[in-house]
Each structure stands twice: as C-alpha cells, then as structure tokens.
Amino acid sequence: MGRSERKGIKREMNDQHKSFFAELRRRRxxxxxxxxxxxxxxxxxxxxxxxxxxxxxxxILRLLAIVFVVGFPIAVALAWIIxxxxxxSYAIDASRGRGRAVAVTVVLGLLVTAGLAxxxxxxxxxxxxxxxxxxxxxxxxxxxxxxADATPQERTIGDTLFHALREGLNQSTELTQVKLKLDAAPxxxxxxxxRFRVATxxxxxINRISGGSRVTLELLDVAxxxxxxxxxxxxxxxxxMEIGTEAANGVLQSLAMPVLAVDRFAGTDNPxxxxxxxxxxxxxxxxxxxxxxxxxxxxxxxxELDPGYVQAYLGLTxxxxxYLAMKGPPEAERQALTKRRQELLDTAYRLDxxxxxxxxxxxxxxxxxxxxxxxxxxRALELDPDNAHTYFRLGRVRFSEGKPxxxxxxx
Numbered sequence: 135m136g137r138s139e140r141k142g143i144k145r146e147m148n149d150q151h152k153s154f155f156a157e158l159r160r161r162r163x164x165x166x167x168x169x170x171x172x173x174x175x176x177x178x179x180x181x182x183x184x185x186x187x188x189x190x191x192x193x194i195l196r197l198l199a200i201v202f203v204v205g206f207p208i209a210v211a212l213a214w215i216i217x218x219x220x221x222x223s224y225a226i227d228a229s230r231g232r233g234r235a236v237a238v239t240v241v242l243g244l245l246v247t248a249g250l251a252x253x254x255x256x257x258x259x260x261x262x263x264x265x266x267x268x269x270x271x272x273x274x275x276x277x278x279x280x281x282a283d284a285t286p287q288e289r290t291i292g293d294t295l296f297h298a299l300r301e302g303l304n305q306s307t308e309l310t311q312v313k314l315k316l317d318a319a320p321x322x323x324x325x326x327x328x329r330f331r332v333a334t335x336x337x338x339x340i341n342r343i344s345g346g347s348r349v350t351l352e353l354l355d356v357a358x359x360x361x362x363x364x365x366x367x368x369x370x371x372x373x374x375m376e377i378g379t380e381a382a383n384g385v386l387q388s389l390a391m392p393v394l395a396v397d398r399f400a401g402t403d404n405p406x407x408x409x410x411x412x413x414x415x416x417x418x419x420x421x422x423x424x425x426x427x428x429x430x431x432x433x434x435x436x437x438e439l440d441p442g443y444v445q446a447y448l449g450l451t452x453x454x455x456x457y458l459a460m461k462g463p464p465e466a467e468r469q470a471l472t473k474r475r476q477e478l479l480d481t482a483y484r485l486d487x488x489x490x491x492x493x494x495x496x497x498x499x500x501x502x503x504x505x506x507x508x509x510x511x512x513r514a515l516e517l518d519p520d521n522a523h524t525y526f527r528l529g530r531v532r533f534s535e536g537k538p539x540x541x542x543x544x545x
C-alpha cells in the first residue's frame with residue numbers, strides 16, 4: 135500500500151470521526167447525556183437524604199443507582215434515535231430499523247437491571263434455622279458497625295459506639311454477651327449468629343448526613359430472622375454516654391429486661407470518667423508502645439475521676455499487661471508495673487466480686503496465679519452458668535494443665 139493510499143484512508147477516517155461528532159451535536163446527544171447525569175446525581179442525593187431521615191434500608195439507594203446506570207445508555211440511544219421535526223415536534227427516526235432498535239435497547243436495559251438487582255441486592259433468608267441451632271439463653275453479640283472499606287472517621291465512630299454499648303449492656307445481669315472478634319461487619323450476620331449459638335445480634339451502619347454522621351442500629355432475632363428493634367442516632371461526640379444509654383435501654387426494652395439507670399452508665403455516673411475510658415480503649419486497640427502509654431494514662435485518668443470505676447481498673451490492667459508483653463520497658467519500670475497490675479486486680483475484685491463478667495475478666499488477667507484464675511472462673515460460672523466465654527477460658531486453662539477430657543467438656 136502506497137503512501138498516498140495510506141493518507142487517503144487516514145483522511146477518510148478523520149472525516150468519519152468529524153461526521154460522527156457532528157451528528158452527535160446535531161442530534162443533541164451530548165446535552166441529553168449531561169442533563170441525565172445531573173438529574174441522576176440530584177435525584178440520588180435527594181433520595182439518600184430522605185432515606186436517612188426515615189432510617190430506611192440502604193439497598194433502596196443501591197437499586198436506584200442500578201436503575202440510573204442501566205438507564206444511561208438507554209437515554210443516549212433514545213436521544214440518537216428521536217429526531218426533532220420541522221414543526222417543532224419530536225418523532226422516532228424509523229429508517230433502517232431504528233424503531234426496532236429502540237425496543238431492543240429498552241428490553242435489554244430492563245433485563246440488565248433485573249440481573250444486576252438479583253446479583254447485588256440483598257435477598258431475604260426464608261429458610262428456617264438448622265435443626266441443631268440451640269442458642270444460648272438471653273445471649274447477644276455486638277457486631278462491628280462499619281464495613282471493610284470504612285473511612286477513618288467511620289471506624290472511630292464505630293469503635294467508640296461498640297465499646298459504649300458493650301460496657302452498657304454489661305451492666306445487665308440477665309443478658310449474656312458473646313464476644314466475637316471481627317474486623318468488619320459480616321456479609322451474613324444471621325449465619326454467624328447460628329454458628330456461634332447467639333440468640334440476638336446487634337448490628338448497625340454509619341451514614342454521612344448534612345453536618346455530621348448518623349448511626350442506625352438494629353437488633354436481629356436470629357431464630358426468627360427478623361428485626362426486633364431499630365433506631366437511629368445523630369452522632370454527637372459530647373453525647374456518647376447519653377447515646378449509649380438510650381441505645382442500650384432500647385435493646386433491653388425489646389428483650390423485656392430491666393433498663394439501665396439514666397444517671398449511671400457503663401459502671402459510672404461521671405461522663406468525664408467514661409470519656410477517658412473510651413479514649414483508653416481507642417488507643418489500646420492500636421497495640422504499640424506509644425499508643426499503650428497513652429491508653430494507660432487515659433485509664434488512670436478515669437480511675438482518678440471515679441475511684442469506684444471497675445471497668446477503668448480492668449482497662450488499665452489490660453493495657454499494662456500488653457505493655458509488659460512488648461520489648462523495651464526497663465527492669466525497674468517492669469517491676470513497678472507488675473506490682474501496679476496486681477493492685478488493680480485486687481481493687482477490682484473488692485469493688486465487684488459478685489459480678490460474673492468482672493470475675494471472668496479478672497481470671498483472664500490473673501496471669502501470675504493459675505490457681506486463683508481457676509477459682510475466679512468457677513465463681514463466675516456459679517453466678518452465671520450460661521456464660522460461654524468463661525467456659526472457654528476455663529477450658530483453655532484445663533487443657534494447659536494436661537486435662538484434655540475436662541477441657542473438651544468445657545469447650
């Protein structure tokens with residue numbers, strides 16, 4: 135092929151491109167596409183705001199997004215086919231089968247929308263729980279309130295609320311918490327609840343709203359595959375205690391259990407002490423030397439603000455134990471912290487010796503005296519025979535002592 139022929143082909147292709155874009159402008163396809171995107175964005179924002187106000191499920195917004203995405207090529211195709219007539223009216227250009235093309239495009243769009251909706255949107259589990267599902271009586275597990283791709287702000291809110299609700303529900307003597315270590319909200323919480331024999335699951339989601347964030351909580355009945363309670367809270371960092379109290383009492387009321395006193399939440403009536411406790415846990419979770427030092431300071435501050443705050447003693451004990459497990463503390467500091475840890479354990483025991491959950495935690499933290507650890511676990515099980523976490527902890531001790539049969543029975 136000669137140079138002149140190649141130039142001719144290239145010139146012809148350029149003319150075709152220019153002709154195509156000229157035809158796009160003539161048929162007003164680009165303005166229609168721009169208007170469609172603007173309207174879709176505005177409608178999504180409005181619907182998102184309305185859904186936040188009524189605390190509706192997030193799948194509605196996902197369905198709307200699917201419809202807009204699939205509708206875009208349909209709108210562009212219609213803009214290309216529908217022509218403006220000399221009199222100012224619009225009609226479909228039926229030449230060369232364009233009328234049939236419109237019908238085919240619309241039908242394909244509907245089929246793609248239905249397919250995407252079936253794949254992406256959540257489907258209700260109609261199947262009853264498996265026959266071997268035997269939940270622990272009055273048990274609950276609190277799941278993370280954010281997904282794996284959550285922003286740092288959403289993770290901070292989720293972690294803070296998680297600790298607030300855990301400490302609040304710990305005050306109920308009739309409710310057994312099953313503590314699950316999860317990094318993000320599970321894809322199928324009901325299956326997780328059946329696996330770990332949990333009667334109810336406390337789940338939630340964090341959404342951005344104008345001027346801040348909103349948290350929507352749901353209490354799921356695992357056996358009935360139903361929502362027992364749901365409520366939304368505008369997140370205000372200075373109202374953590376009030377939000378935690380209201381949410382915890384909503385859960386307890388739905389379970390027909392006594393509610394918490396409004397003036398005392400998570401073991402203290404001092405909001406500043408409670409804030410210090412939450413800050414301590416917030417820094418503790420990063421698990422490095424610098425953050426553990428800050429965590430110890432915050433837990434100590436909580437104790438100084440409320441000397442009777444048992445959870446603060448337990449938190450400081452955990453932080454000291456983690457810090458001592460790190461490499462670096464000099465011997466003098468290590469000895470002082472070891473002594474301080476034992477003092478904290480003794481004080482917490484004196485303050486709350488008849489609380490099964492506290493005794494279970496004290497046994498777990500009593501690393502230097504295995505005999506005392508077993509006594510605390512056994513006392514905790516006397517007070518709460520349905521505390522699965524304590525059975526597991528005692529089983530691990532018996533296994534380490536070379537008693538596999540007893541450990542298996544406990545597990």
